[in-house]
Amino acid sequence: MDVIEQGIGRLFTDPDADNARAHFKTKSRALTNKLMSLKDAVAKYVHDGEYLAIGGFGANRTPIAACHEIVRQRKKNMAFAGHTSTHDFQILAAGKVFNKLDIAYIVGLEARGLSPNARKYMQSGEVEVCEWTNYCLSARLKAAAMGISFVPIRNVMGTDTFKFSGAKIIACPFSGQKYAAMPALWPDVSVIHVHEADMYGNCRIRDITVSDLDLAKASKHLIITCERLIPNEEIRNEPVLTDIPFFCVDAVCEVPYGAYPGVMAYEYFSDEEHLQEWLRVEKDPEEFKAFLDKNIYNVTSHFDYIRLHGGMEKMLALRDKELMTTANGNNG
């Protein structure tokens, strides 16, 4: 197939479909108990220098507990999919976990503002970048999920976003129409936070799925964190509710409130006060260092972290906010 034009960005992963199949040939199909602590899961599956992706949408159903653990274990030199990444990006940038970056959306926290520290890191020249869009990265994961090396889509052509990407423009063999070919993205390891999972890794998501269903299929290794464990019988009673099947999953960690301080649909709303605190303390490097010690490096679990910010009472208030009720008496 003739390449009409190509971007100058470097691909941080191999788009070859047979190489990916060679990995998936060796991936376990066994229905085994995959329960482990988050600490063990990160130690076992997240490795320096490899490619990392995080599920959810920035501060919505995002495995924040896992992001903290990755920083706490001081993982370094990773490549990262900056796909709809907001608070997760802010945390991983604080730990300088990655130095290679596929960018769709970074540095910002949408309506909340921009992260001064993440921005400083991105302006330092320490991070090699390749430019994409939200759809580009979700299409790259879609190609990987399909087991093929690229998919053609119709955006980016004519822009600098294309010029600084790793995409290529090709012509359709049927119509002659031009398309931007998106290379498959198979992350080495990903973490996705879900509402419910069983010990084998069958997952239920009561929310928008963003790119997570493709991400689950595309990932060479997948860690699931869940709000609640449920019995396998419950999964088998209603298989139509399963979003991610067990054979995609390598580790299952029960982490209630694992998306805090982000939103978990139908469970709890985001802690806007604490997210604003993040943005505020980042302006002063000394204060930020102390803040990271207090909230990440010197705590041992996500519960310790939540206790620092109001504990169970705070979680009930955030539950009221999410459900727009006053059921727990803590609203406002």
Place this chain on the structure above:
Amino acid sequence: MADYNTMELMIVTGARELKAGVSVAVGTGAPCAAAMLAQKTHAPDLLIIFEAGGIDPRLPEMPISVGDSRTIWKACQATSMTDTMEAFCRGMVDYTFLGGAQIDMYGNLNSTRIGPDHQKPKVRFPGSGGANDFGSFCWNMMVMTPQDAKRFTEKCDFITTPGYLEGGNSRDESGLPKGTGPYRIITNMAVMDFEPGSKRMRIISINPGYSEKDVQDNCGFELLKVKKIKETHPPSKRELAALREEVDPYRYVIGR
């Protein structure tokens, strides 16, 4: 003295473009406020789609994120990003609102960086997010932004999102879906469209209190003008009441 501020005027002007029966892809802030206002005034059945997967919610308040749980509040569907993007690409989405640090005479937008070195930018912005996708696929792209000569620039440091690229037929020739592109640029001073042949930005109406000279002086390139430039209609009492009381009671956006 007008009894409204310029943000309110921009949101009302944007909302009026969203006719009954159309669909719109929105982000947080002013775009979402415009869509909500249209729903609460002349277009109750306006279809709002959030790129992260929220389809036709009954927004109880303004979302903080395009993926937060407010975007699926009493929605018709909670789906995936590829699903929404595929609908955009099929031609199902009529309008979108975008913004950027820079915009040029063809409506190209920069939300990626300032400075020449891509690997070590002077200022790094979030990047495309879904902006390039919206700008590529939606039939009509609109921009709501304050206007000054720095933002309205001769040449963007980086084209994140396509406008009419280099003007003329260049957008169609690029391979982007045909018949799409920038439609309205709504600023604190004026409303612009694009001349059909050259695809250059041109003034169609000027906001109350501003002159043609103000608009040109606050623009880094030469603006075309329609033969009869109108005055932008100020917000009505009903529009202002809906905006202030129902859409943004805490003044998150209109208080800026």
